[in-house]
Amino acid sequence: MNVHAARQGVFGAARSEDGIARGEPLLVVDNISLAFGGVKAITDVSFDIVKGEIRAIIGPNGAGKTSMLNVINGFYHPQQGTITFRGRSRRRMQPHEAAMQGIARTFQNIALFKGMTTLDNIMTGRITLMKRNMLWQALWHGPAEAEEIAHREAVERIIDFLEIEHIRKVPVGRLPYGLQKRVELGRALAAEPALLLLDEPMAGMNLEEKEDMSRFILDVNRDYGTTIALIEHDMGVVMDLSDRVVVLDYGRKIGDGTPDEVRNNQAVIDAYLGVAHD
Amino acid sequence: MSVALLNLIETTLNGLMAGVMYSLVALGFVLIFKASGIFNFAQGVLALFAALTLVAFQTGQVPFAHLVNAIFGTELHKWGPGLPTFLAILLTMLVMVALAFLIERLVLKHLINQEPIILFMATIGLAYFLEGFGDLMWGSDVKALDVGLPSGGSFWWEDVTREWAAEGSGYYGMYVDLLDVSAAIVAVALVVVLSLFSQYTATGRALRAVADDHQAALSVGISLRTIWVIVWSIAGFVALVAGIMWGAKSGVQFSLSLIALKALPVLILGGFTSIPGAIVGGLIIGVGEKLAEAYFGPMVGGAIENWFAYMLALAFLLFRPQGLFGERIIERI
Numbered sequence: 001m002n003v004h005a006a007r008q009g010v011f012g013a014a015r016s017e018d019g020i021a022r023g024e025p026l027l028v029v030d031n032i033s034l035a036f037g038g039v040k041a042i043t044d045v046s047f048d049i050v051k052g053e054i055r056a057i058i059g060p061n062g063a064g065k066t067s068m069l070n071v072i073n074g075f076y077h078p079q080q081g082t083i084t085f086r087g088r089s090r091r092r093m094q095p096h097e098a099a100m101q102g103i104a105r106t107f108q109n110i111a112l113f114k115g116m117t118t119l120d121n122i123m124t125g126r127i128t129l130m131k132r133n134m135l136w137q138a139l140w141h142g143p144a145e146a147e148e149i150a151h152r153e154a155v156e157r158i159i160d161f162l163e164i165e166h167i168r169k170v171p172v173g174r175l176p177y178g179l180q181k182r183v184e185l186g187r188a189l190a191a192e193p194a195l196l197l198l199d200e201p202m203a204g205m206n207l208e209e210k211e212d213m214s215r216f217i218l219d220v221n222r223d224y225g226t227t228i229a230l231i232e233h234d235m236g237v238v239m240d241l242s243d244r245v246v247v248l249d250y251g252r253k254i255g256d257g258t259p260d261e262v263r264n265n266q267a268v269i270d271a272y273l274g275v276a277h278d
Numbered sequence: 279m280s281v282a283l284l285n286l287i288e289t290t291l292n293g294l295m296a297g298v299m300y301s302l303v304a305l306g307f308v309l310i311f312k313a314s315g316i317f318n319f320a321q322g323v324l325a326l327f328a329a330l331t332l333v334a335f336q337t338g339q340v341p342f343a344h345l346v347n348a349i350f351g352t353e354l355h356k357w358g359p360g361l362p363t364f365l366a367i368l369l370t371m372l373v374m375v376a377l378a379f380l381i382e383r384l385v386l387k388h389l390i391n392q393e394p395i396i397l398f399m400a401t402i403g404l405a406y407f408l409e410g411f412g413d414l415m416w417g418s419d420v421k422a423l424d425v426g427l428p429s430g431g432s433f434w435w436e437d438v439t440r441e442w443a444a445e446g447s448g449y450y451g452m453y454v455d456l457l458d459v460s461a462a463i464v465a466v467a468l469v470v471v472l473s474l475f476s477q478y479t480a481t482g483r484a485l486r487a488v489a490d491d492h493q494a495a496l497s498v499g500i501s502l503r504t505i506w507v508i509v510w511s512i513a514g515f516v517a518l519v520a521g522i523m524w525g526a527k528s529g530v531q532f533s534l535s536l537i538a539l540k541a542l543p544v545l546i547l548g549g550f551t552s553i554p555g556a557i558v559g560g561l562i563i564g565v566g567e568k569l570a571e572a573y574f575g576p577m578v579g580g581a582i583e584n585w586f587a588y589m590l591a592l593a594f595l596l597f598r599p600q601g602l603f604g605e606r607i608i609e610r611i
Binding site for chain 2: 073075094095096099100104105107111112113114115116120123124125127128130144148187191
């Protein structure tokens with residue numbers, strides 16, 4: 001694996017000039033409530049994600065984990081509360097604006113562009129970094145071409161890093177599930193995000209694929225300092241990977257701390273073992 | 279060659295040429311449908327509007343002249359001798375882009391996340407509005423459009439084919455309209471340019487991404503609204519090309535907007551999501567209706583051309599609803 005090549009530029013300084021030091025809050029979720037009609041998905045949840053950490057969000061099915069990610073990247077607009085990302089607060093934001101500010105994500109059920117090749121899929125990840133406008137691209141020659149080539153080089157480094165050279169030209173719809181998950185991670189990495197949101201990156205994978213994916217996540221975090229928030233059901237993986245864990249149940253936060261603290265938290269144990277609420 | 283065979287070839291050729299015209303209109307539908315899931319009923323009217331605007335720029339017409347004259351009692355008609363064709367086409371394209379921008383601003387923006395049927399209804403409204411607006415702006419008289427394309431029968435082709443017939447058969451050669459040939463060449467060029475654009479530019483990639491998965495496209499930072507403006511601009515461009523070809527062939531008149539209806543069977547044949555489908559579908563319909571008219575027409579008193587396409591579409595709906603090239607509809611249970 002060519003980690004050093006990947007370090008140059010791909011996870012470069014473009015997105016880290018926000019004056020936030022390692023260990024300071026990158027994203028603050030403050031008192032968020034989200035309801036769909038009468039159904040409350042999230043109720044008064046607050047937590048933060050500090051720069052450089054791997055933050056896990058766990059909880060039983062229907063706890064509001066994915067809703068939380070959707071709030072963070074702008075798919076859902078909470079009725080109450082604020083999100084502060086890199087020092088800027090916001091209430092309503094469109095997903096493409098979140099992407100512009102440096103939030104990239106993957107999806108629980110894989111949302112790749114199935115008809116496009118691996119290479120093209122990852123290239124779309126760089127859209128927020130492209131500066132030339134439509135007219136330039138239509139004319140193609142000159143600066144737009146130079147820019148396309150530069151982006152292409154960055155994408156090749158990501159492909160190298162994720163060890164998916166052999167499927168560069170394959171339409172992703174034809175790839176097995178585990179590889180699709182990897183391509184989706186590649187597309188998110190291509191944006192050089194300040195915050196990477198992973199929704200069940202290891203769901204449906206076999207042991208070997210899980211080990212590979214864990215290694216990629218740790219490498220991205222350690223070598224390039226990318227802050228990561230992930231949802232995962234495999235508790236072994238969560239405890240190994242994450243620095244801190246936030247636990248949701250029925251849309252409320254019931255635990256927050258290091259993996260050890262969370263493991264010994266009575267409310268968390270009850271939620272997972274299904275103790276009756278009185 | 280026997281005269282019967284030559285007649286068959288001639289009919290087929292003319293069918294192909296007519297089919298190209300249908301394909302041109304169908305192409306605009308497919309582009310918008312792929313990127314936004316909207317069946318754009320206004321595509322035919324877009325072609326009409328583009329052609330009207332082009333003629334107006336060429337001849338130097340004053341917009342809303344009738345209205346202004348009626349209210350203020352003035353005698354405005356022309357502001358000058360008109361613009362050269364190239365400049366007029368360029369300006370018309372700018373108008374189409376502005377129109378795409380306005381459509382996004384005034385209509386689509388307010389209908390995000392609505393059912394496809396609502397959006398479809400909105401485009402019906404848009405079609406009627408544009409038709410009326412075009413009428414008000416440029417008047418409803420039939421206008422001749424001449425962009426300098428060759429027209430009329432090809433004498434060369436007539437001479438060549440006359441030789442093919444047997445001696446003394448009295449065959450006087452095939453008739454192929456040069457304008458139809460130009461339309462075919464333009465259509466091919468258009469498809470090539472569009473596919474190069476979508477394959478090799480970042481904007482093209484973004485368009486394909488949106489066509490593939492809206493949610494994923496949003497998450498990588500593609501603005502749907504920008505994409506819609508681009509898509510409608512491209513559809514406006516295709517409409518302009520279709521408008522020029524139809525206008526040059528049969529004059530710019532309001533029945534032009536009805537050709538949109540002929541695109542519907544083309545789309546059912548080719549599939550709503552396939553650009554090659556639109557082309558092949560148009561050709562099949564064009565050839566089919568000309569052949570049917572020539573060979574079965576006399577048996578039923580003619581006018582097969584008017585309904586043949588719809589019968590073919592009906593048959594397709596029964597046996598292959600996704601069309602020849604469309605995405606297979608797989609229902610998850």
